[in-house]
Amino acid sequence: xxxxxxxxxxxxxxTTAVSSQTMKEDGTLNRGVLPAVFNxxxxxxxxxxxxxxxxxxxxxIAVTMGPPSAADILRDxxxxxxxxxxxxxxxxxxxxxxLATSRVLSQAVRKIGGFDIIICGRQAIDGNTAQVGPQxxxxxxxxxxxxxxxxxxxxxxxxxxxxxxxxGKELAVSSIPLLLTVTQTANIPRPPSVKKxxxxxxxxxxxxxxxxxxxxxxSSRGLxxxxxxxxxxxxxxxxxxxxxxxxxxxxxxxxxxxGKQFKKIEQTDEGIRELLQELIKDYVFD
Amino acid sequence: MxxxxxxxxxxxxxxxxxxxxxxxxxxxxxxxxxxxxxxxVGILAxxxxxxxxxxxxxxxxxxxxxxxxxxxxxxxxxxYARSISTLIKNKNPAIVLxxxxxxxxxxxxxxxxxxxxxxxxxxxxxxxGSYTHPRTRxxxxxxxxxxxxxxxxxxxxxxxxxxxxxxxATVREGxxxxxxxxxxxxxxxxxxxxxxxxxxxxxxIVRQELEKKTVDLKGASVxxxxxxxxxxxxxxxxxxxxxxxxxGEVGATRAAVDAGFISHDHQIGQxxxxxxxxxYIACGISGAVQHLAGMDESGKIVAVNTDPEAPIxxxxxxxxxxxxxxxxxxxxxxxxxLSH
Numbered sequence: 333x334x335x336x337x338x339x340x341x342x343x344x345x346x347t348t349a350v351s352s353q354t355m356k357e358d359g360t361l362n363r364g365v366l367p368a369v370f371n372x373x374x375x376x377x378x379x380x381x382x383x384x385x386x387x388x389x390x391x392x393i394a395v396t397m398g399p400p401s402a403a404d405i406l407r408d409x410x411x412x413x414x415x416x417x418x419x420x421x422x423x424x425x426x427x428x429x430x431l432a433t434s435r436v437l438s439q440a441v442r443k444i445g446g447f448d449i450i451i452c453g454r455q456a457i458d459g460n461t462a463q464v465g466p467q468x469x470x471x472x473x474x475x476x477x478x479x480x481x482x483x484x485x486x487x488x489x490x491x492x493x494x495x496x497x498x499x500g501k502e503l504a505v506s507s508i509p510l511l512l513t514v515t516q517t518a519n520i521p522r523p524p525s526v527k528k529x530x531x532x533x534x535x536x537x538x539x540x541x542x543x544x545x546x547x548x549x550x551s552s553r554g555l556x557x558x559x560x561x562x563x564x565x566x567x568x569x570x571x572x573x574x575x576x577x578x579x580x581x582x583x584x585x586x587x588x589x590x591g592k593q594f595k596k597i598e599q600t601d602e603g604i605r606e607l608l609q610e611l612i613k614d615y616v617f618d
Numbered sequence: 619m620x621x622x623x624x625x626x627x628x629x630x631x632x633x634x635x636x637x638x639x640x641x642x643x644x645x646x647x648x649x650x651x652x653x654x655x656x657x658x659v660g661i662l663a664x665x666x667x668x669x670x671x672x673x674x675x676x677x678x679x680x681x682x683x684x685x686x687x688x689x690x691x692x693x694x695x696x697x698y699a700r701s702i703s704t705l706i707k708n709k710n711p712a713i714v715l716x717x718x719x720x721x722x723x724x725x726x727x728x729x730x731x732x733x734x735x736x737x738x739x740x741x742x743x744x745x746x747g748s749y750t751h752p753r754t755r756x757x758x759x760x761x762x763x764x765x766x767x768x769x770x771x772x773x774x775x776x777x778x779x780x781x782x783x784x785x786x787a788t789v790r791e792g793x794x795x796x797x798x799x800x801x802x803x804x805x806x807x808x809x810x811x812x813x814x815x816x817x818x819x820x821x822x823i824v825r826q827e828l829e830k831k832t833v834d835l836k837g838a839s840v841x842x843x844x845x846x847x848x849x850x851x852x853x854x855x856x857x858x859x860x861x862x863x864x865x866g867e868v869g870a871t872r873a874a875v876d877a878g879f880i881s882h883d884h885q886i887g888q889x890x891x892x893x894x895x896x897x898y899i900a901c902g903i904s905g906a907v908q909h910l911a912g913m914d915e916s917g918k919i920v921a922v923n924t925d926p927e928a929p930i931x932x933x934x935x936x937x938x939x940x941x942x943x944x945x946x947x948x949x950x951x952x953x954x955x956l957s958h
Binding site: 343347348413428430431434442458459460461462463464465466467469470471475476477478479492496497498499500502503504505506508510517545577578579580581582583584585586587589590591592593594595596598599601603604605607608609610611612614615617 | 632637651658695696699718719721723724726727728730731732734735736737738739740749751763767768769771772773774775776777778779780781782819822823824825826827829831839840864866872880888889895896897907910911914917918919931932933934935936937938939940944945948949952953955956
């Protein structure tokens with residue numbers, strides 16, 4: 333048995349690199365100055381897919397929704413071992429909330445078809461919602477297992493795995509097809525392979541340039557990054573982007589922390605004694 | 619189909635107990651319901667859930683719907699999502715809230731997707747307010763304002779679901795106070811039999827291995843936290859020693875966790891865990907917004923840092939400029955003499 337595994341990945345601004353320079357005066361984020369990175373837990377998802385392929389046989393397909401530049405992470409996915417990649421790009425997909433995003437992704441998965449397992453990172457670092465995975469599973473009418481830590485076995489269409497829950501972990505069994513979301517502690521993602529970088533660094537998105545040099549040729553050499561828009565996946569434009577998103581942002585504010593009555597304590601034994609006496613008087617140790 | 623317009627809170631169970639995070643939401647949900655002049659309702663599921671219904675009432679629910687079925691005794695995604703989605707379709711509540719626990723975050727998006735409803739994750743605050751659509755100028759009043767951090771905790775966003783119902787949100791743990799239970803409270807308990815069967819159980823739980831939580835930051839009244847400036851695993855032992863002396867816990871910033879000084883379950887910050895102990899001692903923490911927003915409401919904040927310009931001093935009550943390797947041992951010794 334070999335398994336067709338689809339990994340849903342996202343290119344995100346590196347929110348861990350946010351500094352005062354990245355915030356505009358009005359409290360919004362100056363997105364342009366943040367580096368765009370492969371969402372960390374999506375790397376764990378890709379790693380899990382590749383290890384299933386190695387253990388049981390199969391193929392790994394990576395799919396992302398985003399601007400054409402999101403193809404960067406698809407190339408990265410190829411360097412690490414993905415067999416085929418798709419970028420879902422359309423201006424009408426922009427400003428999609430999690431529900432609208434799940435509609436686009438599930439349409440693309442339907443078009444790819446014949447999958448056994450879909451794997452996503454638990455959440456993306458720009459929104460931390462953890463919603464898109466379960467919503468894609470619901471749209472496709474398949475079971476989901478979230479917070480997956482370790483695949484134990486995959487035999488005869490049944491997968492057993494450990495997932496983390498509130499008070500610890502549980503061993504769960506489900507039939508395929510299904511969707512998994514993976515946490516950062518599940519594995520250590522493999523680095524890109526130098527050999528694959530040499531092979532795929534010229535992988536191109538299908539556009540006018542690639543048309544000119546012959547798509548079939550690129551495709552046969554595995555260098556094609558297939559690009560799909562709303563029409564090519566049969567997506568009703570009204571159901572994605574801002575018009576298809578039930579949630580709307582009313583406003584955003586910069587986090588403002590109040591200054592407090594500040595007292596400087598000298599770095600001496602007397603200073604420390606005085607501080608502790610004040611804290612004791614304030615009953616903080618009671 | 620009724621149009622109840624109620625405010626619902628999904629009450630998560632852990633075996634025969636109610637998960638505290640669910641009770642935290644009940645208090646705020648009650649305030650929202652009062653403003654909308656509708657009942658606040660607790661949703662319980664499972665065979666053993668019925669006897670918890672009265673407890674949910676004492677914590678403020680006007681009404682409890684109990685989905686009685688042996689197929690809901692243990693949580694599995696599909697069976698729960700189907701039963702609750704159906705109940706929502708039948709009763710049409712205005713608002714449905716979940717705690718942002720792993721279970722809540724597994725269940726809520728599945729239901730929202732099935733209903734085509736908007737869902738906001740990890741809210742830190744909820745209010746009733748109005749909203750004018752920027753393009754259509756259409757005005758919506760008395761809708762749910764869902765407030766949550768975004769961009770790694772650097773901004774606070776207010777999200778609304780103006781058109782779809784119910785308005786759904788998950789609420790972060792530790793953001794709201796558990797209401798004081800009122801033993802004399804009265805509420806209506808409605809037992810329901812959902813249409814759920816073996817075919818709805820898509821996941822078999824073979825076994826659970828429960829781990830005792832070794833770190834209880836949420837319940838700690840004193841937290842001694844370290845950042846990248848602590849510099850090593852050995853220096854974190856100093857913090858541990860001080861925390862132990864004060865009967866508290868050790869916390870850490872993301873940078874300290876990423877540097878491998880301490881494990882992830884100690885991490886404090888806007889996107890990890892928000893804390894408000896009586897005393898917070900920040901050692902070698904420069905003060906990224908993400909971290910500060912997770913501890914800013916602590917009773918007293920003491921900052922120890924070698925850099926006098928560190929932003930942490932801007933939100934501290936007491937500041938000591940100096941090396942923690944020198945200061946912490948002196949705090950330990952001084953405290954011992956004072957408490958004798």
